Amino acid sequence: MNYIIKGNLAAFLCRECSEYLSQVRVRIYLPTSDINIAAVSAAEIKDTFREVSEEEIKAxxxxxxxxxxxxxxxxxxxxxxxxxSRSALEFDFYCGTVPRPPFPPKKGKARQFHITTFVPQWKIIKEQVYMANFSYIIPEKWWCLIKGRYFDVWTICGRLTDCKTGKPLSGVTVIAMDADFITDDELGTDVTDSNGHFKIYYSSADFKKTFLSPIINIETDVLPPFASGPDVYFHLEYGGQRFALETKADRRxxxxxxxxVKLCSKELxxxxxxxxxSFTHFGLTQHIPIQAGINLATGKTLGGYAFFSSVNLVGTISKKINAQPMEYLFEYQEVENPSDALNPAGWSPVVxxxxxxxxxxxxxxxTGDPSNPIAYEPYHINGTGTEKTVTFNGNWIQVPQDSxxxxxxxxxxxxxxxxxLTGVTSIDMSMPTSGIGNSTVSGTRPHTSNRYFAVRMRQxxxxxxxxxxxAGTSKPIAIFNVLYHNVNKYGSWAHTTVNDQRIALSVDLQEIISGSSGCSKITTDLHVKYGARNENLGSVSLSIVGPHKPGQSFGFDPIVLMPAPETFxxxxxxxxxxxxxxxxxxxxAYTVSISATALLTTGDGNLSSYHDFVSFCKV
Incomplete structure (x- = not known):
């Protein structure tokens, strides 16, 4: 016959908080012959649970x-x-580790503890197989002492709710802080579950820190008695933002x-x-440093891009400076060359x-909704309608003071x-299609270069x-805001013009241009004429689509860019x-296509490629 004991070991950390005893060894002994089985099996935990000495283990x-x-x-x-199977049994557990998520179990000197004496109640579960169940939960006073004294694992168990509704707040990070004389230490964090429960593990090393750490670690209390435990208060974090649920004054x-602990929050x-x-970067996506990310010789990014359109100025603001409401202002200064020295008196406000x-x-x-506990409402500069919008003090932006x-x-x-800043320069590219393939620079279509502006923040x-x-000054950056109008498209075959082009890009065929209707057929000659204009051209390329004979291929040599502002x-x-x-x-039928890029960026996205094409028939 088989006699199997199925069991479970757990321990309380608080009345409403427990954890499993994982990776411990359960040891079963026969009791001594002189033991009063009825008395010890009925005894309370306070009378049975104890540490077993090494001498007793050997004995x-x-x-x-x-x-x-x-x-x-x-x-x-x-x-x-x-x-x-008919005997009472002594249960001990041998413990060399204790739980400490999210880290590996905390290891220490292995110790053995006596739980109780147990008389199995066997039940037959199938032929020749008997089973007895055993489960035990160690009281918090014992388990907390074992974890803390022997393994230096300290634990915070709690629940977070909405003070108004009493509903649990799930998915919120709870941060335990230690209020200290020199600096406040972060003890640990945990994310609340669907019922608002959280469990934070830490060690004495997390709060016994000084300005001499790690050489000297002590709990830096100011006055006696110099108690060893931390002084705990709590912050919250949600959506990447940190909130003060409590302050030092609320510390335990x-x-x-x-x-x-039972925590609730009235407001965030x-x-x-x-x-x-501070002002530190251009663009949320590309995050270009305002100094190290700009080439002083060209005013462009290290990747060779000039700026255009709307650019995110990235940095950090706070509600207060020196305990007073903060306001900030951006200023700009134009220079002739990006390497020119800035004039201290040459700044103008960004209005x-x-x-x-x-x-x-x-x-x-x-929100009171456990599945989506926190709502947020954006605060804007130049918001519209009912949107929350900052106020200006002249040209100064006042940081909102809502709690x-x-x-x-x-x-x-x-x-x-x-x-x-630059204005938008409009260039009229009107010309006959016969002009494609030639320079477009003229008195009416002048070469328009990048302009250079330094930007700084004041607070x-x-x-x-x-x-x-x-609070941050950029190197002068290259800016190019030019729009081309009446740009030829689709060659002479389906000729049209378009406006508001960041790149003036056109392609045509000389044989079609010379025809009377723009629909001349190709027989033995094909001369492709092209032109692309922008101060910051990145690439220009031609391609052709159409059938080919077996073993035959055809295409165009790479186009080498000319000096700014155009390639033709x-x-x-x-x-x-x-x-x-x-x-x-x-x-x-065949189609010749041209594409071009310009090295222009907002810091969050680059200018898209521009295209044109012309089709023809080979007879």
């Missing part, structure tokens, strides 16, 4: 009849010999190995960022109509419309000019085999 080794290790959920299964002093008060208010609609932070509130306002940290703080206490400081010329097909000519093309 009872010959009474050990079985052992097994618990799984991650504290479960174990032990089969015992039939001859012990010198907490023990286990702390049990964002914590001021540790990053000082409100130069700023495109910008989100600079959010108002955070509880639940979270200002942007390393995010957009102003969206600069560079077209308001101050609201209305206090004496507190003004510069005429080219012909290159064949394989090289003895083939246009006369060897199959009689059919």
């Amino acid at each position: 009872k080794q010959d009474r050990l009849i079985a052992e097994a290790e618990t799984d991650i959920n504290g479960n174990f299964s032990i089969e015992i010999d039939e001859k012990y 002093n010198n907490v023990g190995y286990c702390l049990c 008060i964002p914590v001021d960022p540790s990053i000082p208010p 409100p109509n130069m700023i495109d609609k910008t989100v600079i932070g959010y108002l955070w509130t509880f 639940n306002f979270a200002p942007h940290v390393d995010a957009e703080i102003l969206k600069l419309n560079t077209e308001k 101050r206490e609201a209305g206090n000019a004496a507190t003004e400081v510069v 010329g005429s080219t012909q097909l290159v064949f394989t085999p090289p003895t083939d000519t246009v006369a060897d093309l199959l009689p059919c």
Whole structure:
């Protein structure tokens, strides 16, 4: 016959918080002959649970009849010999690790603890197989002491709810802080579950820190008694934003190995960022540093891009400076060359109509919905309608002072419309299609170069000019805002013109141009004429689509860019085999396409490719 004990070991950390004893060894012993079985099996935990000394372990080794290790959920299964099935059994567990998520189990000197004496109640589950169940939950005072004293694992168990509704707040990160004399330490974090529960594990190393750490680590209390536990208060984090649920004044002093808390939040008060208010980058996506990311010789990014259109100025703002409301201002200065020295007196303010609609932070509130506990409302510069919108003090942007306002940290703080700095230059590209393939620069279509602007941020206490400081100055950046109008498209075959082009790009065929109707058929000659204009051209390429004979291929040589502002010329097909000519093309329809790029960026996206094409028939 088989006699199997199925069991589970767990332990309380608080009355409403428990954990499984995973990776511990359950050891079953025969009791000594002089023990009062009825008395010990009925005894309370306070009278039975104790640590077993090494001498006792050695002394009872010959009474050990079985052992097994618990799984991650504290479960174990032990089969015992039939001859012990009618005996009472002593249960111990041998512990070399204790749980400490999200880190690996904390290891220490292995220790053994006696749980109780157990008389199995066997039930037959199938022929020749008997089973008894054993489960045990160690009281919190014992388990917290074992984890803390022997393994230096400290635990915070709690639940987070909405103070108004009492509903649990799920998916919110709870951050345990230690209020200290020199600096506040972050003990640990956990995300609340669907019922608002959280569990934070930490060690004494997380709160015994000084300015001399790691050489000297102590809990830096100011006055005696110098207790060893941390002084705990809590922050929250949701959607990447940190909130002060409590402050130092709310701290729980010198907490023990286990702390049990019930937290609720009435409102979300964002914590001021540790990053000082500053202007640091261009673009949220490309995140181009305002100094190291700009080539001083060209004013372009290190990738060779000039700026155009609307550019996100990225940085950090805070609600207050020196405990006073903050306001900030951007200024610009144009220079002739990007390497020119800036004039201290040459700055002009970025005025409100130069700023495109910008989100600079959010108002955070509880929804009362456990599945979506926190809602946010954007705060704008130049918002519209019912949107939350900042106010200006002249040209200074006043940071909102709402208690639940979270200002942007390393995010957009102003969206600069560079077209308001440079203006938009319009160039009329009207010309006969016969002009394609030739230079377009003329007195009426002059060479328009990049312009160069440095940008800087100033900040101050609201209305206090004496507190003004510069908080970030960029190198001069290249800006190009030119639009081309009446640009030829689709050659002479289906000729039209288009406006508002960032790249003036056209392609045509000389043989069609020379025809009377623009629909001349191709027989033996094909001369492709092209032109592309932009100060910051990145590439120009030609391609052709159409049928080919077996073993035949054809295309165009790469186009080499000319000096700014344009690339133009005429080219012909290159064949394989090289003895083939246009006369060897199959009689059919073909399309010649041209594409071009310009190295222009907003810091979040680059200018898209431009295209044109012309079709012809080979006879």
